[in-house]
Amino acid sequence: MSASAGTEPSPRVLAVHGALIVVIATACFWLGSAHSPLPAPALLSEIAVGVCFAAAGLAAWRLRPRSRTGVWMLALGYVVSIHNPYGFRLPDDLPGHPLLVVAGGVTLWLQYAMAGHVLMAYPSGRLTDRAGRALVACGYLLAVAGSVLLLTTRVPDRPACMPACYESPVRLVGDRQLYLHLKAVITVAWVLLAIVALAVLVRRAARSGPRQRRVLGFATGVSGVSVALFTVFGLIVTTGSPRSPLGAFFHYGHHWGAVIALPVPFFFGLLRERLAFASVGALVGRLEHASADTVESALRETLRDPTLRVAFPLADGLVDGNGRPYDPGSDGGRSLTPLGDPPVAVLVHDPDLEEHRELLDAAAVAARLALDNARLHAQVRAQLAEVQASRQRITTAADAERQRLERDLHDGAQQRLLGVGLTLGVLRGRLTSPAERELVGELERELRSAIWELRELAQGIRPAVLTDQGLAPALAALARRSGTRVGVDVRVGRRLDPVIEATAYYLVSEALQNVTKHARGAGARVSASLDGERLTVEVADDGPGGASVRAGAGLRGLLDRVEAVGGQLEISSPPGRGTTLRAELPCA
Template sequence: MGFLSLAEGSTVTPKQLVLVVVATVGVLALVLISIDWAPAALQDPARTLGVLNAQGVIRWGENPDRAPFSVVELSMFVAVGLAFVLAGVAAWQTRPNRNPGLLLVVAGLLWLAAGVRRSSDPVLFTAGVALTLMYQPPLLQLALSFPSGVLRSRAERAAVVFFFAAWAAIAVASWAFFDPRLHIAAGESTSRNLFLLWDSPQLTSAIGDAARIVQVGIGVAIVAVLVSRWRSGSPAYRAAFLPLWLAVIIKTASTVWVSLAVVQLTGSLSNEALLWQYPATAIVPLAVLLGLWRYRFARGALSELMVEIGMAPVSDRLIRALRRSVRDPTLSLWRWSPALSGFVDDDGVPRAVPEDGSGRAAMVLERNGTPVGALVFDEALRDQPQLMAAVRSATSLALDNQNMEQQLRDQLVEVRRSRERIVTAGDARRRELERDLHDGAQQRLVAVSMDLARARRAASPAEMKELVDQASDELALALAELRELARGVYPPSLRERGLGGSLRALAERSALPIELDIHLPQRPPPQVELAAYFICAEAVTNAAKHARASNLQIGVQGTDAGLRLHVTDDGIGGATPGSDGGLVGLADRAAALGGSLTVTSPDGRGTTVAATLPFSADPTEDMP
């Protein structure tokens, strides 16, 4: 809040721009039309456009070498006013908070409106006298609140209100007892002052002295406040406000110079002293534009930085580049620690988000509503929200790249581990088959061979028959064992009956009742069938051995893209797949097919093994 404020918005609307143009053109047209170009009026000190009160008009009138009003001075005057308005529109268009732009536009319109002081009409002349200093209160608010345009304390708001009231009082009081037609020594004045109560040189002099003290005091106070803020401010704060601060200090010094010249402390009140008021005043809107250009340059540097980042991760180089872009050497990036549910710095030390008023501010970076980091920076940068939004974008891009790179690393590590587990499991399975063949079918076949050899040497037909029968029994057992071993490699029922028939056979053999819900519009590829069967068989075995379940449900849903299956039991839950368990191997098998396997097993609420298996081959291809 303050002398002027406006709700926050993004840019100037066409309607607002038209209003600014119409107001500027209207005020400027009124000034140009009302100027009295008569020779006496051009020499009249009372109509000067300089920052002069009644006592200053007297001093200006005492200068015999004073230059008459000219087109050059008028051009300088108009240029300053238009500089304010144009800078205000630019600031209004660029800043998300419109207050700085509004303050500049109002200051420019008030500056231009004071030009009616050159009129011979008493009403316009008196209005011009009253408006001569009124452009300064908006500039004070701008200096104290730049770049947000919002005053931060009650003291600052009171100072702006006092400044406005003091300048209005000076404008009226200094002319209430001064008739320029009676007190211009070096030329006749035709200016009629409607503020005049009665002519009193003593009161005019006393009011002039008081006005000078107020002007100089306010000027010194402004400079002191700015210097104090500069000394206590951070590098980012100084970088943002330096152009405007220097401009305000120069403008204040120029005003104080003219005020001191009135009482002959700096020599005569010359033409140069008044003409220097124009460039000294024009510096203010130019400084605002310089600040905006610096802001745009910083955003441009950040845009180049985002292109440079490409797919690079967060690094010290990025942080250094961000610090240079925003001119904040203290900017840092904290990372979110899920284990601590808080932020940690580069050294892993837990950090708390800075509180308001601590001089530091934080911008939390999120992904899908979850914190991933926090940018911690100088609190002064809060007044540049669009710049910090660009910083957020650059940092978020780098964090996303880093997270994607880390995910790729994790996936590569998991792929390597999965391959190692598959190779290890294959080797173990081959050793198991070798052992089973050696200890089972091979031994029986050796026994068959020995029985047949003994039968060849049998002494009697009865002994031969007995040995042949014994060999036949051993051979039958060997064949049964071979079939059982083959069932573990590729169940025969899969080849003969497909996945649905194999699962029904599995349900018939199971010691637990199994409810089947199978929908297969087409036959899956063999590798998908095999993986689905083994997942269901392993889940059924685990439920029977460990889950204390009383019944099971197996669901299989086929689509054009793949299979979705689940095996659910009503057991005790709490299953935790180990690093070398059967389900881990099946998860690897599912991953090898491009699918996934999950185990959901809350305590006391059963276990669900769910898998998604995409078709990696034509589902109509021939089965092996």
């Protein structure tokens, strides 16, 4: 080759290779027409196989210079074309016949090794896995060893040999049985190698991404047919008569099956890429007013990769279109392509797209402005998520501090005041003066009032019944202490997160206080139910209505508290028709 794989070939290089293939094919046809007993259609069929591989290789090399597939298919076309005269049954006294026999005996097996190489390295032309490299190495080793062994032991069996019977000019051992046994063993080894290669292709297609699986699946299916034809042909060569019509059918069948199995899937993938290029223009119009989700969906469709993700780099890492932290390693085996410098976005995609860099770059340029807008949206969403998380942390810390204060009041100051009350009771029993006893009694009454107020304060901070028994008993106790008629219906069968329980409790507490303050004499209904991972709390009264978040800090504080834990609060208070507070709180 006059140009290396991975570089774009010049028109002169392609023209030279094309002319050389035409010269070889013409020479083969002239040689077969002049000296072979085979009819012209059979000659053309043999010659066309090599020409097809070479033409497909030149086209693939020109259209996809980054891939080595075109170069390998061109090389395979040369090998098949050089091998062609070996199957023409040329006369033994033809000048140069010994050289044709040696060249044909070597290329007979080399073409199978090279076909396996192209197939195992498909579609990039590179052997990327250990199994593929091992199989290709075995194929070349078997081709070289088999050629040497058969050429040095060849004793042709005139009635049964296929495709032609020639005396070997380099024969060293003239043992016919040894030759036939070696030929059978080598043929079976090729069949087994082909079956293992097909199994590796099936496994590779099953483990590949959706984008590559479509192309690999097609190539694997066609290769399976070719391997089946080759297997039957090998059995016929080993045990039957390869010169029978059935043997000829499978001989030509597995050759043309290889022609279909190698170039056709490559051009199928190339056609898909060209269609994807055509859709890049439409991508611009679709992304004019696109959101982050729309950009991701449009790029998936254009690049034919349903697993593609768009991530946006921020100071503390990558985030997705919703502003949530994103770890590319969580998807496993993905490739990352930064867009821009500094990168506006990062595409997380199927590794197969690395072989279609032009398409990837074209789609990225078309989506650049939309991705920039989506990045800003993702940044805002990430900041909003951080604000919400901060509010929730503040709420959690405030509840923990309330619980600590309630515990300190209950176990500290309240217990000391109760101790003082007991001491006053003992002192009052020892006094004899009525005036003094009355004074101590007055102190005891003031002390009981102080203890009751302290308990009310502790209950307002965070009631112990909520901490110890849960939401249902706490709401029931709250209803009993309220200064209005309250019906309670709580259907929560398990303990919830302490922050969620506290939010629900303070929602009901604030609502009942508003009823007592602004709708004296009105009745109220409190309900709470757990549906899956959502807690719904509702407080309704039959008061005058007209409540508004803007009217006071109480409802505004409730709204902030509910939103801080990721919930939603709805307030319905039409004038004259009562007030209803309905909150939905996440419990996941």
